[in-house]
Amino acid sequence: MTDAEPNTGLLLFYPYRALESRVLAALADAGFAVTLAQARLLQRVAEGGSRLTDLAAQAQVTKQAAGGLVDQLERQGLVERVPDPSDGRARLVRLAARGQAAAALAAPVVTAVEAEWAAHLGPEAMAALRAALTRLREITDPWA
Numbered sequence: 001m002t003d004a005e006p007n008t009g010l011l012l013f014y015p016y017r018a019l020e021s022r023v024l025a026a027l028a029d030a031g032f033a034v035t036l037a038q039a040r041l042l043q044r045v046a047e048g049g050s051r052l053t054d055l056a057a058q059a060q061v062t063k064q065a066a067g068g069l070v071d072q073l074e075r076q077g078l079v080e081r082v083p084d085p086s087d088g089r090a091r092l093v094r095l096a097a098r099g100q101a102a103a104a105l106a107a108p109v110v111t112a113v114e115a116e117w118a119a120h121l122g123p124e125a126m127a128a129l130r131a132a133l134t135r136l137r138e139i140t141d142p143w144a
Helices: 009-029 037-044 051-061 063-073 097-121 123-140
Strands: 080-082 087-095
Touching: 009 037, 009 097, 037 051, 037 063, 051 063, 051 087, 063 080, 087 097, 097 123
Parallel strands: none
Antiparallel strands: 080 087
């Protein structure tokens, strides 16, 4: 690899950044004022809810930073804090109805971007890309 060639991590990041930008733009157009930091935390909220410490770890931010982001998202009506049924002392962060609406708006944008990538690469290359990334997830995603 020469100095002019981006490393593999950057090559993985560029399309992700483009996808993320498209989703954020669609959300903004629909009246959801979500920042990049908020979106990166929001997309990690599990279907049944997530503990703040888990969100912080997955988003690679401090618990305090995650708490601040959750406070912001809660004020926007995108998430809510609810009791954890498995531990009465703990709370879970889960998508509120407005957050579910934002996720429903984002999903077809992701589908459209992936379709554009598939059209550009061709179906075989897109399938190979997905297969390779799925295999890499085995060693790179501790939350898989």
